[in-house]
Amino acid sequence: MLPTAERPAAAAAPDAVREPDAEDLRDAARHKARRRKERRVAWTLVLPTLVILVLALGYPVGWQLVTSFRKYGLKQQFGQPPEWVGLENYKTLITDPSLWAVVVRSIVFCIVVAFATVLIGGLLALLMQRVPRGPRIVLQVSLLLAWAMPVVAAMTIWIWIVDWRRGLLNWFLVNVGFTDAEGHNWLAQPLSFFIVAGVIVVWMSVPFVALSIYAGLTQVSGEVLEAAQLDGASGWQRLRYVILPLIAPVLSIVLLLQLIWDLRVFTQIKMLQDAGGVANETNLLGTFIYQLGTGKGDFGMSSAVSVVMLLLTIALSWYYVRSLMKEEAS
Amino acid sequence: MNARRIGNAGWSVVAVVIALVWAFPVYWMLNSSLLPNAVLNESTPRLLPFGGSLDNFKVVLDDPGFIKALGVSLAVTLITVVAAIAIAFLGALAVSRFRFRGRLGFVLALLLIQMLPAEGLFIAQYKMMSSVGLLNNILGLSVLYAAAVIPFTLWMLRGFVAGVPAELEEAAMVDGLSRTKAFLKITFPLLAPGLVASAVYAFLQAWNEFTVALVVMTEEQSRTLPLWLRGFVQASATREIDWGAVMAASALVAVPVIVFFMIVQGRMSSGLVGGAVKG
Amino acid sequence: MKKFLGLAAAAAAAALALTACSSGTDAGTSTSPTAASSADNAGKSITLWLAGGDTPDELRTYLKTAFKAKTGADLVIEEQSWGDLLTKLTTALPDAENTPDVVELGNTQAPTFTNVGAFSDVSDLYQELGGDKLLPSFVEAGSVDGKQYALPYYFGSRYMFVRKDVWSEAGVAAPTTLDEFNAAVAKVATDNPRDIKNFSGFFIGGQDWRNGISWIFANGGDLAKKVDGQWQSTLSDPNSLKGLAQLQAIYKTASNAPADAKDQSPWLYINDADVITDANGAVTGKTKLAAATIMAPGWAHWSIGDLKTVDGKPVREWNDKKFGVMVLPGNDGKPAPVFAGGSNIGISATSKNQELSRELLKIIFSPEYQQLLGKSGLGPANLDYVSALGDDEFAKALIASASNSKLTPAAPGWAAVESQQLMEEFFGKIKDSTDLAALAAEYDAKITPILNQQ
Secondary structure (H helix, E strand, O other): OHHHHHHHHHHHHHHHHHOOOOOHHHHHHHHHHHHHHHHHHHHHHHHHHHHHHHHHHHHHHHHHHHHEEOOHHHHOOOOOOOOEEOOHHHHHHHHHHHHHHHHHHHHHHHHHHHHHHHHHHHHHHHHHOOOOOOHHHHHHHHHHHHHOOOOHHHHHHHHHHHHOOHHHHHHHHHHHHHHHHHHOOOOOOOOHHHHHHHHHHHHHHHHHHHHHHHHHHHHOHHHEEEEEEEEOOOHHHHHHHHHHHHHHHHHHHHHHHHHHHHHHHHHHHHHHHHHHHOHHHOOOOHHHHHHHHHHHHHHHHHHHHHHHHHHHHHHOOOHOOOOOHHHOOO | OHHHHHHHHHHHHHHHHHHHHHHHHHHHHHHHOOOOOOHHHOOOOOOOOOOOOOHHHHHHHHHHHHHHHHHHHHHHHHHHHHHHHHHHHHHHHHHHOOOOOHHHHHHHHHHHHEEEHHHHHHHHHHHHHHHHHOOOOHHHHHHHHHHHHHHHHHHHHHHHHHOHHHHHHHHHHOOOOOOHHHHHHHHHHHHHHHHHHHHHHHHHHHHHHHHHHHHOOOOOHHHOOHHHHHHHOOOOOOOOOHHHHHHHHHHHHHHHHHHHHHHHHHHHHHHHHHHHHHH | HHHHHHHHHHHHHHHHHHHHHHHHOOOOOOHHHHHHHHHHHHEEEEEEEEEEEOOOOOHHHHHHHHHHHHHHOOOEEEOHHHHHHHHHHHHHOOOOOOOOOOEEEOOHHHHHHHOOOOOOHHHHHHHHHOOHHHHHHHHHHOOOOOEEEEEEEEEEEEEEEHHHHHHHHOOOOOOOOHHHHHHHHHHHHHHHOOOOOOEEEEEEOOHHHHHHHHHHOOOOOOOOEEEEEEEEEEEOOOOHHHHHHHHHHHHHHHHOOOOOOOOHHHHHHOOOOOEOOOOOOOOEEEEEOOOOOOOOOOOOOHHHEEEEEEOEEEEEEEEOOOEEEOOOOOOOOOOOOOOOOEEEEEEEOOOOOOHHHHHEEEEEEEEOHHHHHHHHHOOOHHHHHHHHOOOOHHHHHEEEOOOOOEOOOOOOHHHHHHHOOOHHHHHHHHHHOOOOHHHHHHHHHHHHHHOOOO
């Protein structure tokens, strides 16, 4: 340890011996001034973001945090003074086995769906790059149409598709020979419920992922790829060593966001539950919070779950956050 | 050469097939929007809108609430998109092109905000907007939306800015351009795809958002399109849900998104990118 | 100045209209106080939240006009969708600056909001608005400690829609007791006279607890009771269990509905096999008859019948030869108690327009409006006016089934039980349960603590 630590100091020694002349001092001063100016510019650029976030989120987030330490039900919402209960809500939560079932379910669902989404989205992005303009635009427009479809309509259509009686899915299966599929009920069992939910969520999220990754791919210059090809790199090698590193920033943010969003997926699960699933066996964190808050009117507890969920998300993305911090610190 | 061309054709077919599969629910929405309710309730799905008509669209367009909601939604969404993209873009520049103390903290805070579960926030959001008198206010809702999409757009744009090597800019600066000019001439055009993706994202978020709008836009005349659409999706004591009308309304709600995408895509990617990269 | 004159003129006209109305009923009382107040009220307005589209447009117009005429103030009606009502009531009702003044809410939501003090006490108006004539179970849902807060708005009820033709092909006569009904639907299902795959004698979804609880009620059971001020879930009481066992038998022998089906659109299953043709007359599809009996709210009859084309549009047209209605019979000769749907209505406690809101309640509970409700097919809150529903078979079935209808428990936590879908879950498990008593006890243990939380 010691020798390595000493070496730079030793190397710097000759410089330190030299007397600083006027030019050096001016350089240093100019450098300092530039640094200060840079910092001022940077903060000016960041300021609007800070202002709008504090304005819109400061109070709600603070309220949620405070409420998670209070007994806050519908009565309190209607004017009774809330009672401070410290960690009571958290204690109740952590000792409630149904919370842990929901947590495990949410994590598994979120990881499977997020990776599937990014994988499929990435492949579609590569496909878009591979094909000529015509088919590419067809694919882009189709993805965009799916993305633009209002959630209510999209969910209604999907629920029709998997409906046990008049659903297209069963109708199709029966017609290709699986007669057992007649009247089969896809939402009754939690496993098939989550498969249906997963397919729908992937279908809804892929357009965003594919279009974003494709946007990232267009930044990869054709010359680099051509050069790699001339050097004899195979398609896979080009993807692995040239394309992937270049789009890594976009890829990682998209994956991270999918993880975050899929962990708190709400509307799709809620509507499928309304269509037939058993709520308490198919709850994910989003619907769980909703049930506690809006449904049961227990806002103290629902705030506590929100905070737990936040911690959980941080834990899930810890690897990413750490590598980010390293990268930023270097 | 020949094998390669066949490969291209093959991939094109794959792309078109995937496109068809992906858009199928959209087709099903349009198909249903042309059929009357009695037909939609049958046990055998009807794959083509035979016997269909535009009646459902007429019902929807005759609803006086539609134009009003369209106006509110357009205003809120456009304000949100412009504000979010502009603000997030500046922030992304600061984060990826400048080094300053607090930068890491800022970036992490943005990430954290992304992770906040929204389902529990609406009560506090209502209280806040009510106390400052911004309920039923287009600007108020836009501020909430902008705050909701900025963390993401900033992160996304940061990725794109980082994707443009700083050396390109530096080379231009060596050629005598100022930093600002170098940025505008070299980096900005390369960011166009990222800006488009972010803008489309912000547009869709603001356009389709439901819960916050439900809570904050309490009056009928300040409803956004998703709130208006919701009105169709309910049965009552004297009528059942008119699914054909719901689908027609949904199709109408989706149209402006497509239009927006076409405009943005055409302007930015072909114009700017094409010019800059080639020139 | 011009505006002021206009308002004054409107107020004068309203006063005249009022005098004209009231002179018939109570000619002795002076109208001047109201006239004075209507001048004061000019330019004011109150907001009424109606839930869903149940109140038809003509009734809304009537309310606005009558309110303007009576008070001089404007009535703004805003429709809230049922699915979002809970969220909106939770945020807006406590906010004095933005609260709606009068709100309609579901009868099962009424106890929760009444218990937290969301509504103003209207006990002093209760007699004037109808008193004992108002539907008692609904009044109870909106009362705390003998004081009335949220009053009934309208009620609906559930009865049976049957395929007369299929029943007679199976050789089964119309039942007159609950036991006969249970046996009859099982026989129709096993006979399956038309040899239809997955045929149900009585189609009732596994999670369809709103219809299923009729069997609990009909056997003298209940969902919950109040003991020493505490609510207890009573699914495992002997009488409830008796009903649940009958229901299980129906699930097993008479119904082929899936275990997770709820009460949405059951009428699809008793409509006939219609051949659908395309523009060229080629057959493109068929609907299937799948059930001989369903239980549904009265308005379902608009969706039941033969497929006809009216004005170029396919619609369902009721056919008396094929279809009939029937009230679920009890074993005591009376109709079985069924779950009554409907709404309550109350004045927001934070409203700054308490007086005007009370005037609106007076209009809503006036004979004219109660009759209008009945004519629109909604059960009027004041039972004196049920005759306004008419005398066709649907109205008769509605009145008969409502005469013995029941509500879900008026416990403060009942809305929470519903929102957690515990009843759906419990009923969904009945069919395959090998030990009903244990299952019922398990859910009693889950539900009781929730019932008492506020």
